[in-house]
Amino acid sequence: MEPQVKRLKGSLYDSDSWTALPVLSDDQSQDIQLVQAYAAPIVNKRETSRLVRELNLRYPLAGLQHIKRVRACKEKGSPHPLEVLVCLVSQVPDSKDATTDSLFSSEGVRPDGLGELFVVQVPSRPPLTRPQFELASKHWPTSFHEDKQVTVALKGELFSSAQKANMHGHMMSAVAAARAAQELGMEAVGAVVVDSATQRVVAVGHDCRRDHPLHHAVMVCIDLVARSQGGGCYSFDKYPECRFTAPESSHDDRVCDSNTGSQPYICTGYDLYVTREPCIMCAMALVHSRIGCLFYGTSSADGALGTKFKIHSLKDLNHRFEVYRGVLRSQCEDLNRNRKDLEN
Helix, strand or coil: CCCCCCCCCCCCCCCCCCEEECCCHHHHHHHCEEEEEEEECCHHHHHHHHHHHHHHCCCCCCCCCCCCCCCEEECCCCCEEEEEEEEEEHHHCHCCCCCCCHHHHCCCCCCCCCCEEEEEEEEECCCCHHHHHHHHHCCCEEEECCCHHHHHHHCCCCCCCHHHHHHHHHHHHHHHHHHHHHHHHCCCCCEEEEECCCCEEEEEEECCCCCCCCCCHHHHHHHHHHHHCCCCCCCCCCCCCCCEEECCCCCCCCCCCCCCCCCCCCCEEEEEEEECCCCCCHHHHHHHHCCCEEEECCCCCCCEECCCCCHHHHCCCCCCEEEEEEHHHHHHHHHHHHHHHHCC
16 A cells, blocks of 8 residues: 655646745744944943943843944944943833942942943844844844754755755655545645655645544545554545555654654655644644644644644643644745635
8 A cells, every 4th residue: 555656747836846844833924123222432442341340230231142242333433432232221210310429339340441322222032044043143242052054944055956946846746635625525735744754755634524523634645654663543445646655664764762762653754745734732732642844734713833833843741843834835935825716
């Protein structure tokens, strides 16, 4: 019952017509939050080291270790080449009347070498992606520890031509399965599970909710993977497009857990291609099944991996995985349009 990768002949789409973009966590994708702070020009450059040392003691920037205390003056031709971050506005009891003298009225900091205060906005948390870093740096210099894979992924350049060709073929198989479901009067959603190490197709499934309300395409594929390992709860034999690959040998080549010595769990080391963004139930099933990576074509109004929720990135769950959207987006969107046309 080995699934055959079906390539749709004469397709108008190729691997250059779509881009796989990462679905990042909220922390990575949301706008930079800003907080108000007082800054002042350094009128005597020789006082810089002392001022920074004394300010760090008198007004420590707790939780803002990513902020650089001193920056070069933005205004060209300014007589004061440097500006220093003095403190957060929230650190001053009566911020409306704050002056350089009032902030340093207590012992610990000599205001010698400082000009008049002014208010700036600084990022309240460290940037996690290059777009966040570029936005944060427009307000105040910020440290940034770049994840280069995320940077490349956001540009749509993470996958090589050979990788995109494989991804294209797998999603084409999912599209073919979705069309088969549609012809049977079910939801036009298809899915394919692939061994990421060998690109071997492990299972192909489609929506089967005519038989059971929980038989979403993703759930069907997970059960077919379990059947390939000698388990599973259901039979989809009456649907030719729902099939699985029996292991080539009794030995599972996927990586074992070196800490516990346990065998891989259901979808460990596998990737899933699905035409439409999974719902909450399917997303949680993928967490439980330990899927390695997921690729979907088009979003869903109730999608749980980018649209409504980002379950794959929740820190409180015991498994997280990468998600990419947009693989064969146009063809996957066509499936939804065809469904609406049939309904009308």
